[in-house]
Amino acid sequence: MRARMKLAMNIEPLDLDQTLGCGQTFRWHRSADGCWTGPLDGQIIRLSARGTNIEVDAHPGGPGVRALVASHLRAEDDVPKIQRALARDPVLRRGLPHVKGLRIVKMDEWECLVSFVLATYANIPRISGMIDTISERYGSPIGDGVNAFPRHSQLSKASSAELARCGLGYRANYLRELCDEIDDHAIKQMKRLPFERLREKLKELPGVGDKVADCVSLFGFGRLEAFPIDVWMERALARLYRKKGTYRELREFAASKFGQYAGYAQEYLYFNERLNAGNGACVFSNE
């Protein structure tokens, strides 16, 4: 019987389904009863909504669990204030009531970097599969048959041939080279860089271009001004703003329109565009 701990937290607003299920992060799983379970910094965390509170079930638990969850869900963000600022844009204003509890998450920088390098040109179920595989093979067991995401030192032991057998496709080589070109210390140094310099530094890494650099800046390094643009976002910008162009042009468009909260705007639009493709239930429109 593993050690186990329960506690209640108040992080508002928060919609677990929207926040953990929208493709920002890949290791949370929803069970039929609506609980979300995932590995976080060596803990297995289960989250469930209890009115305006969330119940946190952690094992092994410990004094750091509350801070861990608060950090991951960015409890410090004043989301209503962010949404009031973004509501100056008429397109966002109409849909914001439907995504009140969609928050940006804060991932571990290394995990985020690897995850989004693997995420290139793959769909979300496959990305989850790739990440599960490398976690099973190279991460440390933390209970219930779940492994932590492999640390840099653990993943660095994998040969290129081994990684190729993890179903990563051409991404295996990126990951192998990535391990050689960065380490925990370099990541620690990068945390201090201003956004644009961080972005340029990330782009020097193998497998990291504009889009991955923006994802890692946003979800890993917590830079809310980052605005990742993938195929879904290109569609959203074309459909809702009649805006097309190169990555640079779209990025500058977003920066001028959404400013310091571009990352939140991106996640709202991304969430909506995928809904739109799925069942037509889009919540943002330009009409």
Added chain:
DNA sequence: GCCCAGGAGTGTG
């Protein structure tokens, strides 16, 4: 079987 995927790297115009 076909199509597409939270793109990046490389070479060319």
Added chain:
DNA sequence: CACACTCATGGG
């Protein structure tokens, strides 16, 4: 700088 082509493969 902008575009075209290639990369390897699982999930819908």
